Amino acid sequence: MTDPAAPNQQKFTGQAWDAAAYAATGRFVADLAGGVVDLLAPQPGEAILDLGCGDGALTERIAATGAIVTGVDSSPSMLAAAQARGLNVVSCSGDTLPFDGEFDAVFSNAALHWMPNAAAVLAGVHRALKPGGRFVAEMGGHGNIASVIVALTAVLAHRGIDAVPLNPFYFPTADAYRTRLETAGFAVDEIGIIPRPTVLATDIEPWLDAFCEAFLAAVPEADRVRARGETADLLQPVLMAEDGRWIADYVRLRFRARLTG
Numbered sequence: 001m002t003d004p005a006a007p008n009q010q011k012f013t014g015q016a017w018d019a020a021a022y023a024a025t026g027r028f029v030a031d032l033a034g035g036v037v038d039l040l041a042p043q044p045g046e047a048i049l050d051l052g053c054g055d056g057a058l059t060e061r062i063a064a065t066g067a068i069v070t071g072v073d074s075s076p077s078m079l080a081a082a083q084a085r086g087l088n089v090v091s092c093s094g095d096t097l098p099f100d101g102e103f104d105a106v107f108s109n110a111a112l113h114w115m116p117n118a119a120a121v122l123a124g125v126h127r128a129l130k131p132g133g134r135f136v137a138e139m140g141g142h143g144n145i146a147s148v149i150v151a152l153t154a155v156l157a158h159r160g161i162d163a164v165p166l167n168p169f170y171f172p173t174a175d176a177y178r179t180r181l182e183t184a185g186f187a188v189d190e191i192g193i194i195p196r197p198t199v200l201a202t203d204i205e206p207w208l209d210a211f212c213e214a215f216l217a218a219v220p221e222a223d224r225v226r227a228r229g230e231t232a233d234l235l236q237p238v239l240m241a242e243d244g245r246w247i248a249d250y251v252r253l254r255f256r257a258r259l260t261g
Contacts, residue, residue, distance in 0.1 A: 037058070044065065106129060113170050
């Protein structure tokens with residue numbers, strides 16, 4: 001067990017996003033979102049809130065259907081990239097949504113798992129929707145990038161750092177999230193776990209920098225490159241295909257729900 005007074009121990013306080021790095025390492029997030037966009041089925045003239053819009057790549061796709069889309073994100077870099085696309089975006093966190101009865105639908109892709117205060121997020125989504133409005137989203141589900149988290153935990157433990165309080169992710173089961181949705185006042189039309197092994201656009205190390213900063217930032221800077229390399233070494237037998245591609249063990253949770261009142 002790690003000494004709680006260890007000098008490098010810290011609690012996760014937020015992921016820092018860089019839009020350019022995200023575009024290089026994570027464009028597949030939007031590219032693979034066709035299923036959840038189909039589930040949203042946006043209609044011309046509908047008011048839709050894109051919760052955790054990121055750089056706006058998917059927001060732009062939804063807006064092209066004729067829907068009136070507002071993007072929300074808390075990252076200045078991501079918001080600037082979305083604004084550069086000509087999109088209407090608002091800066092705020094997912095658990096402090098300021099909207100009241102303004103949207104026909106709230107949509108979210110690959111963002112809810114970065115919002116650990118799920119009760120506050122769902123309360124804000126409920127408040128933002130018009131009567132009968134729908135909430136359609138995809139997020140990391142139970143077991144998502146499990147091998148990566150195990151490898152990082154082992155590498156940090158070797159350095160006397162407890163990875164548990166650093167973990168920024170919320171990857172629920174379908175049953176657990178259904179209960180959360182129903183408790184928050186939603187009727188769940190469909191929800192399920194979807195295993196989706198995902199080929200990375202880069203080697204694993206740039207991906208680790210982009211998505212696992214919360215873990216690696218706990219390692220002293222002089223040792224960070226070595227720690228990242230050790231993590232990659234542990235993951236290679238599991239995630240590297242025989243042709244040299246890295247295939248991450250993604251698992252998604254996708255759902256469609258609507259207001260009951």
